[in-house]
Amino acid sequence: MSMTIEHRTYIEPKDILAFEIRCKLCQAQATYKIEKMQLDRLAVRMICPNCGTDVLLSAEDSPELNRVREFVQSLRRLIQTESRALIRLEITNEPK
Numbered sequence: 126m127s128m129t130i131e132h133r134t135y136i137e138p139k140d141i142l143a144f145e146i147r148c149k150l151c152q153a154q155a156t157y158k159i160e161k162m163q164l165d166r167l168a169v170r171m172i173c174p175n176c177g178t179d180v181l182l183s184a185e186d187s188p189e190l191n192r193v194r195e196f197v198q199s200l201r202r203l204i205q206t207e208s209r210a211l212i213r214l215e216i217t218n219e220p221k
Contacts, residue, residue: 132218133215133218134218135213136213137212138203138204138212139204141159141200142159143156144197148173148175150178151173151175153176159197159201
């Protein structure tokens with residue numbers, strides 16, 4: 126008789142501390158703390174400081190930039206919300 130073991134990993138929204146953006150070309154990275162991100166000034170300079178590649182959030186009105194803003198705003202609201210339920214997110218255990 127064989128037994129299957131399954132591991133799941135969950136995090137709470139408050140466990141998400143930062144947002145990392147990495148250049149796919151040269152692997153240079155920038156990390157932005159969620160609590161300190163100034164969303165109104167989030168024209169995050171995403172010309173890679175290492176290789177000069179336009180990475181992700183280069184234009185003020187880019188869809189990616191707007192999605193990052195919305196994600197961070199939603200995450201902050203979720204963290205601040207008083208809830209009777211424990212809200213957790215499942216994350217992958219799979220190696221990349």
